[in-house]
Amino acid sequence: MSVLTVLPDNVSVRAKPGETILAVLSASGYGYRIGCRRGGCGICKVDLREGEVYYDHPVAESVLSQEEIAAGAVLSCRAVPVGDVTIELRDERLKLNSALLRSIRAVKAPTTKE
Amino acid sequence: MGILRLGYLHVRVTDMAEARKHYIETMGLKVTAEEAGKVYLKGWDEWDHHSVVLEEGGVGLAKLGFKVQSEDDLNTYENNARTFGATVERMSKGEELEVGQGIRVTTPSGHVVELYNEITYLGNEVGYLNPYPFPRHETGISVPALDHMLIMAEDVALNEKFFMDTFGMYAVEQIRPEIDSPARIATWLSAGQKNHDIAIVSGKDKGLHHFAFQLEDWSKILRAADIFAMDDVSIDITPTRHGITRGTTIYFFDPAGNRNETYAGGYRAYRDRPTTIWTPEHIGRGIFSHSRELNAAFTEVYT
Ligand code: FES
Numbered sequence: 088m089s090v091l092t093v094l095p096d097n098v099s100v101r102a103k104p105g106e107t108i109l110a111v112l113s114a115s116g117y118g119y120r121i122g123c124r125r126g127g128c129g130i131c132k133v134d135l136r137e138g139e140v141y142y143d144h145p146v147a148e149s150v151l152s153q154e155e156i157a158a159g160a161v162l163s164c165r166a167v168p169v170g171d172v173t174i175e176l177r178d179e180r181l182k183l184n185s186a187l188l189r190s191i192r193a194v195k196a197p198t199t200k201e
Numbered sequence: 202m203g204i205l206r207l208g209y210l211h212v213r214v215t216d217m218a219e220a221r222k223h224y225i226e227t228m229g230l231k232v233t234a235e236e237a238g239k240v241y242l243k244g245w246d247e248w249d250h251h252s253v254v255l256e257e258g259g260v261g262l263a264k265l266g267f268k269v270q271s272e273d274d275l276n277t278y279e280n281n282a283r284t285f286g287a288t289v290e291r292m293s294k295g296e297e298l299e300v301g302q303g304i305r306v307t308t309p310s311g312h313v314v315e316l317y318n319e320i321t322y323l324g325n326e327v328g329y330l331n332p333y334p335f336p337r338h339e340t341g342i343s344v345p346a347l348d349h350m351l352i353m354a355e356d357v358a359l360n361e362k363f364f365m366d367t368f369g370m371y372a373v374e375q376i377r378p379e380i381d382s383p384a385r386i387a388t389w390l391s392a393g394q395k396n397h398d399i400a401i402v403s404g405k406d407k408g409l410h411h412f413a414f415q416l417e418d419w420s421k422i423l424r425a426a427d428i429f430a431m432d433d434v435s436i437d438i439t440p441t442r443h444g445i446t447r448g449t450t451i452y453f454f455d456p457a458g459n460r461n462e463t464y465a466g467g468y469r470a471y472r473d474r475p476t477t478i479w480t481p482e483h484i485g486r487g488i489f490s491h492s493r494e495l496n497a498a499f500t501e502v503y504t
């Protein structure tokens with residue numbers, strides 16, 4: 088079991104092997120800006136701050152270019168963390184959708200007020 | 202005379218195996234031909250060779266095609282497109298598989314539109330002699346046919362004018378920033394008696410918002426959503442009604458992230474109707490009649 092940490096909220100939740108970043112956050116009761124959930128619209132891009140991800144589906148260059156990947160951009164609906172990973176949302180904060188789900192997956196209480 | 206319907210569209214998919222599963226097993230389209238990296242599909246109630254073509258690699262719309270009635274129509278639309286100042290070229294027989302000669306026009310928004318009057322006839326699945334209402338063994342949600350599509354354009358008013366002047370379409374409904382404004386936030390255009398064959402909404406040029414398949418009625422919409430849940434289809438908007446066109450709908454995504462819709466009902470349109478106008482305060486209800494809230498995805502999420 089690895090840990091996914093999300094900035095700027097500084098929320099950490101448990102990630103199960105093979106789960107995408109989106110799947111981890113949904114299972115942890117958190118929402119953020121997403122669209123198609125299938126790697127097509129590009130709206131779910133976040134920035135990788137620490138760790139590594141892999142893609143278990145082909146990702147279109149027009150959605151996530153090589154330059155973006157080199158700059159640390161991650162397509163969060165398709166990216167699967169490898170070990171502990173820290174990401175940063177772009178101009179938004181996590182939205183708590185379910186305190187129940189959070190209580191199951193959270194490993195650390197947020198350090199900033201939600 | 203003129204444009205008969207949205208005949209086909211080519212859509213790019215990142216993973217052909219997953220796309221096949223979605224369009225064949227979940228949507229119920231049938232394969233009519235295959236080429237390297239391309240799969241040609243049609244619905245059970247369509248008689249022409251294909252309506253949806255999957256192209257492996259990337260996402261979004263490659264091109265779309267309107268079927269017209271005659272060769273004269275091709276000449277008329279070719280002249281109209283030139284008069285408008287659009288890029289237009291002749292398309293030779295077979296350039297599009299099983300399709301005759303035609304013209305290829307690029308809209309101001311950069312969308313590639315092909316017009317053709319001949320395509321190989323395959324026949325629908327119930328036949329034309331004493332037919333039953335639907336085929337006995339259905340697959341997935343068994344969509345009968347492609348219905349309409351919605352594209353994105355940076356200048357909606359200009360592209361609306363293009364479709365009206367060049368292809369003789371008329372505006373059935375519009376969203377305007379003000380009642381009397383010449384600007385358009387979105388427009389729904391018809392070539393015949395559908396309440397829209399193509400719609401345009403404000404966004405990045407060349408964008409594909411969605412393409413829609415017909416379903417018979419609301420009960421089929423409900424059943425489709427149930428099947429989508431079984432097949433883990435990413436649903437954007439669960440069954441509801443559009444205030445605009447009054448159609449009942451589900452928005453969802455194919456496995457590459459292209460938005461699809463299933464569409465049932467809505468009114469019939471006539472060329473002599475007044476254009477329905479929506480103003481920004483009511484867009485939410487116009488797009489989603491019950492939630493009355495325009496979600497960010499409607500304007501920001503597309504391929
Ligand atoms: S939500 Fe559309 S690409 Fe991730």
Ligand SMILES: [Fe+2]
Pocket residue numbers: 349350351411413462464
């Ligand atoms: Fe639609």
